[in-house]
Amino acid sequence: MSASAPGSSRVRIALIGAGGFGAYTTELIDRQPEIELVGVADTDADKARRLGRHRGVPFWTDDRALLAECDCDAVAIVTTHSTHRDIAVRAAATGRHIFCEKTMAITVADCHDMVEAADTHGVKLMVGHKRRFRPASAALRRALATDGLGRPLAVNVRGFFGRRITGFWRVRALCGGLLYWAGVHDVDTLRYLFGDVSFVYAVLGPKVRPEVSDQEDAISVALTFKSGMLGSIQVSTFYPMATYQTAFGFDIVCERGGISYNPHDLTITTQLEDQPPGVIRLEHNSPDGAYDKEWSSFAAWVLRDEDPVLTGEDGLRCVEILQAAYLSAATGSRVDLPLDRNERRPFDG
DSSP: OOOOOTTOSOEEEEEEOOSHHHHHHHHHHHTOTTEEEEEEEOSSHHHHHHHHHHHTSOEESSHHHHHHHOOOSEEEEOSOGGGHHHHHHHHHHTTOEEEEESSOOSSHHHHHHHHHHHHHHTOOEEEEOGGGGSHHHHHHHHHHTOTTOOSEEEEEEEEEOBOOOOGGGGOHHHHOOHHHHHTHHHHHHHHHHHOOEEEEEEEEOOOOOTTTOSSOSEEEEEEEETTSOEEEEEEESBOTTOOTTTOOEEEEEETTEEEEEETTTTEEEEEETTSOOEEEEOSOOOSHHHHHHHHHHHHHHHHHOOOOSOOHHHHHHHHHHHHHHHHHHHHTSOEESSOOTTOOTTSOO
16 A cells, blocks of 8 residues: 555544554544544554544554555554554555654664665654644744844753653663653753754662662753753652643753743743843643644645654654663763664663
8 A cells, every 4th residue: 555645635544552642642633634544553452442443443453454454644653662663664664654653762773764764665754742842842942032142051951740650651671761751852842942962971860769660760961962052951750849741941041141941830031141031921831732733744744745844853863862861871971972873772682
């Protein structure tokens, strides 16, 4: 079966991964006039059957069977990170376009395989990093253009919040680590705001809650961007004074002032030296518009070859930073980017 050609009116898409977020993804697809859900697959037969029947579409318990039998133009991959590479490569080989949820994969080696498979078979590959399109990220980008601030020198992201890790996120081999769950959005946003990273240094905190997960309880990452700018992000899920929604504030130091984003009250504060602060309060930081932006862009890319808002390259470069952090923590030294195309450390057993 071949992917839909430009000029078609709708993208027929099949969902691979019928868990909680997979079911939510079908609701996001419902909002897109140019995308139609035509099938569902999950290795959990009950989940596949439940969601397929609920949506009135055929269902399968294996992505291979779906790819062989479903009349779809594209697939949406919403499964554990460790499975993304194989599913995407198989989908590309059958000519299906691919929307892959973040995190793209665990290693850059797998990400490169995905990108190369898409290129070889002439299909589109988008990775869902919608956080960069939410109101707070857009407001930070506008604030960085404030006259007089000058170039950014340093940024810190505060990623402490309280939430018990559940599901596949508890298993490092399936997801990659804490940063792949609770820092991936912000690593991508940092790259979106400030450009590519030159090198990474990271350390893991002590493991004190082994009953919660087999990954780290806290991680601290230092980044140096190609511009020379410094960055840092710290993540832990054992901080009861914040929720996931009120964590991940930004503090940005510029040549002649600074910017702060406070997710507790949704304010962006910009202040130049020797001047009073300017405060903007966001009406919301809902993800709805961001999801619509990436999904509508995916449809436009497939149907009319319009420039996409995200690509496989964006997903790869984000994974590269995440993997470099864990490689640095394992070796105790800084890790320069880009990583080798076949780099799998420290996830190679």
